[in-house]
Amino acid sequence: MANQLLKLIGIRIRELRKERGLSQEQLGEKAGFHFSYIGGIERAEKNISILNLAKIASALGVHIGEIFVYIQSGHDVNTDKEAELEEILQILLGQDIKGLRKAKTILKELYE
Structure with a gap:
């Protein structure tokens, strides 16, 4: 690897x-x-x-x-999935720590 x-x-x-x-x-x-x-x-x-x-x-x-x-x-290995992740990352990078914690809580509720 x-x-x-x-x-x-x-x-x-x-x-x-x-x-x-x-x-x-x-x-x-x-x-x-x-x-x-x-x-x-x-x-x-x-x-x-x-x-x-x-x-x-x-x-x-x-x-x-x-x-x-x-x-x-x-x-290009940069698939549609990776492009979506990049877009999500850009949104998250614009957030303060409070916004990041909120996003994390929402994602956990949706996918765990």
């Missing part, structure tokens, strides 16, 4: 980098890393930290969550 996750993240970073026309060296410079580190991530040889992932996402000009939107076999 962990190796598969590293592979998916590496593939996604490579896709985003290439979409932006960046070399590994250019991405490394923008993110503050050596190009060999970027290559290691893309080849799933490096277990990247969250902080370094955030730096790479920033250098790519994307939200860190975009790194976790995997594309396999030409089909």
Whole structure:
């Protein structure tokens, strides 16, 4: 599972980098890393930290969550279900703690 996750993240970073026309060296410079580190991530040889992932996402000009939107076999894995969850998440992010607790109570009543 962990190796598969590293592979998916590496593939996604490579896709985003290439979409932006960046070399590994250019991405490394923008993110503050050596190009060999970027290559290691893309080849799933490096277990990247969250902080370094955030730096790479920033250098790519994307939200860190975009790194976790995997594309396999030409089909976006971001299904209708995931799109619905994203929309719900955006609504919840706009709430204060009281609103979040209220939403949690409602969801528990509906689905437990």
